[in-house]
Amino acid sequence: MFKLMHKDKSTKARLGKLTTAHGEVNTPVFMPVGTQGTIKALSNEEVKTCGAEIILGNAYHLYLRPGLDIIKKAGGLHKFMGWDLPILTDSGGYQVFSLAKLRKLSEEGAEFSSHIDGSKHFLSPEGAIDIQMMLGSDIMMTLDEGVHYTAAKEYVAQGQSKAQLLFGIVQGGAYLDLRKRSAEDMIAIGFDGYAIGGVSVGEPEDLIHQISSYTADLLPDDKPKYLMGLGTPPDILEAISNGIDMFDCVVPTRNGRNGQAFTWNGELQLRNALYKEDFRPIDEDCGCYACKNHTRAYIRHLFNTEEILGLRLVSLHNIHFYVKLIQLSRESIASGRFAEFIGGFSNNYKKQKEMR
Numbered sequence: 198m199f200k201l202m203h204k205d206k207s208t209k210a211r212l213g214k215l216t217t218a219h220g221e222v223n224t225p226v227f228m229p230v231g232t233q234g235t236i237k238a239l240s241n242e243e244v245k246t247c248g249a250e251i252i253l254g255n256a257y258h259l260y261l262r263p264g265l266d267i268i269k270k271a272g273g274l275h276k277f278m279g280w281d282l283p284i285l286t287d288s289g290g291y292q293v294f295s296l297a298k299l300r301k302l303s304e305e306g307a308e309f310s311s312h313i314d315g316s317k318h319f320l321s322p323e324g325a326i327d328i329q330m331m332l333g334s335d336i337m338m339t340l341d342e343g344v345h346y347t348a349a350k351e352y353v354a355q356g357q358s359k360a361q362l363l364f365g366i367v368q369g370g371a372y373l374d375l376r377k378r379s380a381e382d383m384i385a386i387g388f389d390g391y392a393i394g395g396v397s398v399g400e401p402e403d404l405i406h407q408i409s410s411y412t413a414d415l416l417p418d419d420k421p422k423y424l425m426g427l428g429t430p431p432d433i434l435e436a437i438s439n440g441i442d443m444f445d446c447v448v449p450t451r452n453g454r455n456g457q458a459f460t461w462n463g464e465l466q467l468r469n470a471l472y473k474e475d476f477r478p479i480d481e482d483c484g485c486y487a488c489k490n491h492t493r494a495y496i497r498h499l500f501n502t503e504e505i506l507g508l509r510l511v512s513l514h515n516i517h518f519y520v521k522l523i524q525l526s527r528e529s530i531a532s533g534r535f536a537e538f539i540g541g542f543s544n545n546y547k548k549q550k551e552m553r
Contacts, residue, residue, distance in 0.1 A: 199224075199390065199421045207536045209413070209440035212527055215390075215421055217283040217335035218360035219275065220250070224421060224442035225530075227433070227523045228253045228285060229516050230450065233262070234278040237450045238509045239516065241280050247485065247517040248524060251282060251335075253445045256328045257289025257296075257320075261311055265331045273333030285445075286334035287425075288325040288366075290341040291394075306340075326363075336362045341394050362389035364423060367412055370395055371404060380415040390421040393441070397426045405432070410439040430459060430522055431546055434539045437526055444523075449515035454508040456500050459518045463546050465493070467511060472497045485517035486510075 203212040213224040229236045229244055232255040236244050244252065254274060259265075271277035274284060290307075293299065297309035297318075306321030322340045329337040365388035369375030383391055393412045396405050405427070413422050413436075423443035424436050433444050449459065456468040460480035465472070467479070478488035479496065487496070487510040499507025522542075529538035 208438040210530045219283045222250045227519045228445040230447045238512045248520040254286045257292035283335040285336035288338040364390040366392045366394040391416045392423040413440045431543045450512045453512035453515040487514040
């Protein structure tokens with residue numbers, strides 16, 4: 198269940214509260230990506246200390262490894278991974294097309310070969326829901342293929358736990374008329390929330406914002422709006438100003454494992470020689486464990502010596518930064534200062550990035 202709490206007067210930004218079986222989620226919200234049942238390089242407790250309220254898992258990956266039987270025997274994904282807060286699971290449709298070797302696509306679903314061992318599988322809209330029901334996620338996603346949505350909705354209504362929410366995904370590429378048609382179809386079916394899919398896959402930045410803003414305006418205000426896979430801090434703030442509530446992205450952990458840190462003053466590549474004798478924290482305005490206890494010079498040393506702690510510390514800092522950014526966004530929306538907040542942050546972030 199979603200409750201819209203407040204709307205910003207100068208932008209389309211909103212505050213909301215999403216109620217799930219494993220707790221309430223305040224929106225806007227950033228969801229760290231735990232594709233295979235873990236936020237890479239971090240423990241659950243570390244992720245919680247960052248303030249994360251919900252994480253994301255992936256049905257495709259978990260279906261292949263460790264397999265549904267093992268997760269079911271464990272009591273569901275929450276118990277299997279030891280996470281007691283909400284989980285959203287992606288249906289795996291994107292991975293079928295991007296990772297697996299697609300053998301045949303039909304009205305019934307997709308036949309594919311596993312990217313791991315080449316084994317053959319078939320994923321239908323109903324099958325994607327079955328997988329997520331077995332995982333026991335709080336929010337399930339439909340397959341990203343419009344012709345199947347009605348069947349999936351009718352199917353899941355028969356066996357879905359009332360505690361599980363189902364989101365529909367709006368597609369249409371860069372074609373606004375197709376986006377409109379897809380949104381209308383989704384709304385006519387009636388989902389618990391709506392995701393904007395098929396963006397942030399190589400389009401120019403301006404086009405990403407145009408598509409996401411246009412699509413968000415088509416969706417009902419009394420439902421959460423989720424922009425899938427959008428990555429940089431300025432992009433997320435722009436999307437919040439366009440009325441979008443939920444975000445996920447691998448950028449903070451993937452880039453963190455490569456030494457890139459996000460800060461209030463732009464991005465840092467901590468592998469660079471510039472930081473060899475820099476004994477400041479990653480970000481002097483950050484309260485995460487890494488910034489409280491370690492310096493840029495030390496973290497650079499860890500990367501140069503291939504010590505795992507280095508990538509863990511930067512990943513932890515980045516997740517903390519992303520979650521804090523959204524938290525401060527919520528506070529500024531509540532106080533009517535969001536336009537000022539986003540302007541100040543984005544200008545400084547861009548300026549510092551250009552200087553490096």
